[in-house]
Amino acid sequence: MSFLNELFGRKNPNLVMQPLYNAVIAEGRRPDWYEKGAVPDSLDGRFDMIAAILCAVLIRLDQSDEARQEIAWLTELFVTDMEGQLRQIGIGDLIVGKRVGDMMSALGGRLGAYGEALSGNTGLADALVRNLYRGEAPEQSALDFTTTGFKDFYEHLVGMTTDQIISGNIAKASS
Known part of the structure; x- marks a missing residue:
């Protein structure tokens, strides 16, 4: 099948998307988010942080008409990974579909909230408290760290070409 894909240009x-997905996961697991930003270092906290980073990437890619297919592929990788993670922690077949559906619904809501916040229509800190911290605001210094870091990460993506992002080289040099 690989030969046919190459022959027909598919x-x-x-x-194509695994390097970017791996980079999203690496950024979402960066220790500073949990240590300085007080994101809960739990299963839910890690999901929330990875979802936030994925949202920033998807919002940026959505600004490029030529990245529509890659957005779909990246989202499919996320679904596949989350399904695998649920199975790995022992969630049974009957529940996995519902939980993945809940995660996708959460991702959709966060895309809207972060998109509005990153475009300046609403406060980013408020969106982060609602979605990343699940309504429990951390200390102000932690919230400031996360808000600034998330905004800087997104602005870093905005300064990149679509091809650079898709290649997975999204890590921002530490300041």
């Missing part, structure tokens, strides 16, 4: 979505 890209393997897993090969």
